Amino acid sequence: MILGLTGGIGSGKSTVSKILNSVGIKVFDADLIAKDILELKEVKEEIKEKLGNKFIIGNKTNKKLLKKEIFSDDEKLKILNGIIHPKVKRYYESLSEKFLKKKEIVVFDIPLLFEVGLESLCNKVIVVDIDSKIQIERVKKRDSLSSEFIEKILEKQMPREEKLKKADIIIENNGSLEELENKVFALIERIREEKYEDCSPSGKY
Ligand code: ATP
16 A cells, blocks of 8 residues: 655655654654665766756765755756656556555655655555645754745745645644654555554544
8 A cells, every 4th residue: 555645845754654653653754765776877877968067066966956946947847847757656656556456554755745746656646745834944043044945935835725625634743743753654554454544534643
């Protein structure tokens, strides 16, 4: 069984993934996969050709510069997504074939799950939801980014309300880490007891 896990920047996906990991659930993290893809030889060549040599330093992709520039330039963001997203998609498609009908629960942690259209690869989609004010504060604290830059990233993501409409299961993460942990444990227990159909379409934790 595949649970898609998504939500806006800083909503708490990685934190939920860690909790899931702690109870033995395998998580496939799209951010890590995308980082590996960025270091593939053919991808670095494509970045050089389509975005410029400055993004490859020595033999490595300059991720910091890429991040800075793509969120200030829609055209560059589109080009980079055009290079990376098809590869991420193929990776998850092959994993989906392997796990979709299995009893084992695995998680696809994909920030842009809806934006890239990967929900059909999952049995259920969990959206981690957070109030915008708390979201910006948590990201500021974690990444030392300005509110303006965080707003820019948020503008490129699907609006919160739209994500919530598409969710099978919603985990609200405005409270403490302990509260989040308890919600995730309760959810997993429910799924393991095979009562997860009850969560659909608006199961809220
Ligand atoms: P991104 O989309 O940027 O990868 P994410 O959705 O994976 O972010 P996390 O990194 O899990 O989000 O959480 C963002 C920050 O908020 C982290 O510093 C994390 O430790 C913190 N955080 C998450 N949940 C809580 C909580 N319930 N209470 C306090 N801090 C939290």
